[in-house]
Amino acid sequence: MTRKRLRIKPQPPIDRWAHPTGRRPWWLAIALAGLGLLLAGVAPSRVHDVFRDGSVKISEWRLNQAVTVGGPRRTEPAPSALDQTIVSLLNNQNDGDAQAAFKNDDQTQDDFCPT
Amino acid sequence: MARPMIANITKQRRWNLARIRPWVQTGFLAVWLDPLMLRWHAVPGCVFHCYACPLATVACPIGLMAQFAAVHVIPLMAIGVLVVVGALVGTAVCGWACPFGFMQDLLARIPTPKFSLPSWMGHGRYLTLIGLVLIVPVLLGAEHWLFFCNVCPAGALEGAMGQSIYRGQLFIPNTIKITVTILVLGLALFTYRPWCRVLCPLGGIFALFNRGSLLYLHYNAGRCTECNLCRSRCKYDVKLDQSINNGSCVRCLECTNCPAITVTIAGREPESPQKHLPASATEA
Numbered sequence: 001m002t003r004k005r006l007r008i009k010p011q012p013p014i015d016r017w018a019h020p021t022g023r024r025p026w027w028l029a030i031a032l033a034g035l036g037l038l039l040a041g042v043a044p045s046r047v048h049d050v051f052r053d054g055s056v057k058i059s060e061w062r063l064n065q066a067v068t069v070g071g072p073r074r075t076e077p078a079p080s081a082l083d084q085t086i087v088s089l090l091n092n093q094n095d096g097d098a099q100a101a102f103k104n105d106d107q108t109q110d111d112f113c114p115t
Numbered sequence: 116m117a118r119p120m121i122a123n124i125t126k127q128r129r130w131n132l133a134r135i136r137p138w139v140q141t142g143f144l145a146v147w148l149d150p151l152m153l154r155w156h157a158v159p160g161c162v163f164h165c166y167a168c169p170l171a172t173v174a175c176p177i178g179l180m181a182q183f184a185a186v187h188v189i190p191l192m193a194i195g196v197l198v199v200v201g202a203l204v205g206t207a208v209c210g211w212a213c214p215f216g217f218m219q220d221l222l223a224r225i226p227t228p229k230f231s232l233p234s235w236m237g238h239g240r241y242l243t244l245i246g247l248v249l250i251v252p253v254l255l256g257a258e259h260w261l262f263f264c265n266v267c268p269a270g271a272l273e274g275a276m277g278q279s280i281y282r283g284q285l286f287i288p289n290t291i292k293i294t295v296t297i298l299v300l301g302l303a304l305f306t307y308r309p310w311c312r313v314l315c316p317l318g319g320i321f322a323l324f325n326r327g328s329l330l331y332l333h334y335n336a337g338r339c340t341e342c343n344l345c346r347s348r349c350k351y352d353v354k355l356d357q358s359i360n361n362g363s364c365v366r367c368l369e370c371t372n373c374p375a376i377t378v379t380i381a382g383r384e385p386e387s388p389q390k391h392l393p394a395s396a397t398e399a
Contacts, residue, residue, distance in 0.1 A: 061192070
């Protein structure tokens with residue numbers, strides 16, 4: 001006695017993340033988490049030490065500007081002295097030298113806006 | 116009987132969003148190239164565009180991440196921007212907004228024989244991200260020759276080459292990145308988007324969000340006739356009937372020429388298999 005085999009067309013696996021009916025709104029949770037990170041980054045309380053002793057602090061906003069404008073790949077606009085100071089720290093220069101140069105430079109002091 | 120009906124459906128749906136993609140990419144290029152001279156370099160962008168370019172509007176998020184890694188700071192702003200954009204559109208940023216991807220698309224239009232890349236090479240993006248963007252800056256600093264910005268082809272093309280020509284030093288000290296650029300642009304003539312698919316750390320980050328993003332591609336198995344139209348349209352060798360929101364996809368939407376594939380947003384009801392069939396098809 002022979003048994004007739006059923007031919008079943010193979011179905012693609014269900015994409016459980018991008019569910020067709022949108023019942024799993026992962027995107028919303030991820031987007032809110034990203035928004036939280038973004039807001040935490042721009043928050044005034046988020047500051048970074050320019051010098052290791054904590055005598056000069058800058059916001060993340062300002063640090064973004066410093067590493068892009070004052071970094072080794074800069075072109076325009078011209079970096080301020082603070083940008084260059086931060087970049088000198090990026091380049092592992094001596095903290096003391098950079099700090100002294102920072103304190104002796106009036107333009108840097110004018111440019112520096114305490115957070 | 117079924118074949119001619121499917122041909123009719125395909126003909127009806129021939130126009131799709133992918134046809135306006137070059138124009139959208141050109142529009143975004145105008146945004147990244149700072150027509151208003153805004154220079155918001157403190158703002159992390161969401162595309163691969165070097166801030167060393169004199170015309171860059173916003174900062175490159177990968178450059179920021181690498182520079183922050185060198186000073187041992189977590190770049191919350193840059194990560195936040197990438198997570199938000201990734202959650203909304205996934206790799207559609209790569210396909211529709213990235214200027215470096217656009218340039219590779221333009222090079223791919225030159226009629227040369229194209230070869231495909233094996234899908235496992237996509238893991239190279241994470242090696243670049245973890246190795247050159249995170250580990251090298253943290254351990255060796257921003258001056259090391261393997262620091263990501265020192266090998267980045269977008270940086271070479273938009274920043275270093277212009278500066279080198281201006282200073283009369285074409286290759287030194289940018290030898291490595293200019294060599295990488297020449298290799299990537301040369302490869303882009305013979306395969307689609309080699310940088311994006313094999314090495315781009317930003318593409319790797321956005322690929323992580325593809326499966327769960329607000330915008331996604333929907334494959335309707337009920338409408339598939341196994342005509343292979345979608346796979347023949349896809350330049351990135353994505354297995355559209357098995358994992359359509361794969362990380363290899365840049366969401367160019369060429370596959371939406373196939374009636375079984377639609378682009379939609381989460382929360383919207385997918386279209387019924389019978390909804391767009393012509394009357395003759397539903398009668399049969």
